[in-house]
Amino acid sequence: MTHLRIVFAGSPGAAVPSLRAIAATDHDVAAVLTRLDSPKGRTRVPTPTEVGAAAAELGLPTIKSNRPGDEVTEQITALTADLGVIVAYGAILREPLLSAPRLGWINLHFSLLPRWRGAAPVQRAIIAGDQLTGASVFQLVPELDAGEIYGQFTQPIGGNETAGHLLDSLAGGGAELLARVIDAIADGSARGEPQSGDVTLAPKLTLVDGRIDWTSHASTVHDLIRGVTPExxxxxxxxxxxLKVLDAAIARDAARVPSGQLRLDGRRLLAGTASDPIELVSVQPAGKNAMAAADWWRGRPDDAGMIVE
Known part of the structure; x- marks a missing residue:
């Protein structure tokens, strides 16, 4: 099998398993492209991305940029790489950078393409109530997430699984899939297949997307909470x-509660929806730490408002 010279692009923790998987193969990681260090915590100390930190640990050369332009393109072109690999880098790669590696770029995307093309596929899948997801490795092309697919795997979405938990799981399986595809490209056996099926889009979520609509069905509320957790x-x-809702569950055994009304039921704090109530398990009031929802409610004054919006 031919050993490929690879440029890897990624930034968050979800991309780290893929970087480690490639670094553990016989292929050569010539450089890692990641986003710039950013201030973290109360001290606002500039901190590398999780991929940047992993690259340093592995002793891999790093190129840092939020919007790769001419300088980055020249740096990557000078590496004479065979293949570019991108996993959740956080910026769109355009020509001539797309054509810098001899074989172009492949992308690990955490959805069953063409469903959920875009920046937030895991979150959008859960919010939409999907019961099945997976990951795809495809050829990067100028059109968003539209290239031929080299490999996919499917995975059920658990009824109580948050976007954070699901992404962690997909990141591990995706790294294994990615390594297999790279080997197939190296030995010439990889075959890309055009995407087929209905296209859905997964634009980046904003803070407003996390607002709960208590007039919705309980399953819709629960799916939203899971889909926007942790971000x-x-x-x-x-x-x-x-009031941040950190953890919740559908209280199917509880009596109906009017939409948006809070009610203490024994040791449970319930919030009304258009159907079953939602049990608020863990919350974080403004300016305070996370706490058990029922404990937070018991600590409020007797004349406190009862309606959440």
């Missing part, structure tokens, strides 16, 4: 203050 986070408002 950008689910929230509601009570007495004009934001």
């Amino acid at each position: 950008p986070g689910a929230f509601t408002t009570l007495d004009g203050a934001r």
Whole structure:
């Protein structure tokens, strides 16, 4: 099998398993492209991306850029790489960078393409109530997530699984798939297949996307909470203050509660929806730490408002 010279592009933790998987093969990682260091925590100390930190640990050369332009293109072209591999890098690669590696770029995407093309496929799949997802490795082309597919795997979505948990799982399986595809490209056995089926889009989520609509069905509310956890986070408002909902469950055994009303049921704090109530398990009031929802509610004044919006 031919050993390929590879440029890897990625930034968040979901891309780290793929970088490690490639680094463990006989292929040569010539450089890692990742986003610039960014301020973290209260001290706002510039901190490398998780991929950047992993690259340093592995002793791999790193190129840092949020929007690759001429300088980055020249750097990558000078590497004379055979293949570019991108996993959740966080920016769109355009020509002439797309053509810099001899075989172009392949992309690991966490959905069953062409469903959920875009920046937030895992979150959008859960919010939409999908029961099945997976990952795809495809040839990167100028059109968004539209290239031929070299490999896919499918995975069920658990009824209580959050986007964070699902992404962690897909990242591990995706790394294995990616390594297999790279080997197939190296030995000449890889065959790309055109995407088929209905195209759906998965644009990046904003803070507003995390607002809970308590007039919706319980399953819709629960899917939203799971889909935006941990980012950008689910929230509601009570007495004009934001309340983050960190963990929740559908209380199918509880009596109906009017939409948006909060009610303490034994040790459970319930919020009404258009169908079954939602049990608020863990919340974070504005300016405070996370806490058990029922404990938070018991600590509120007796005349506190009862309606969340």
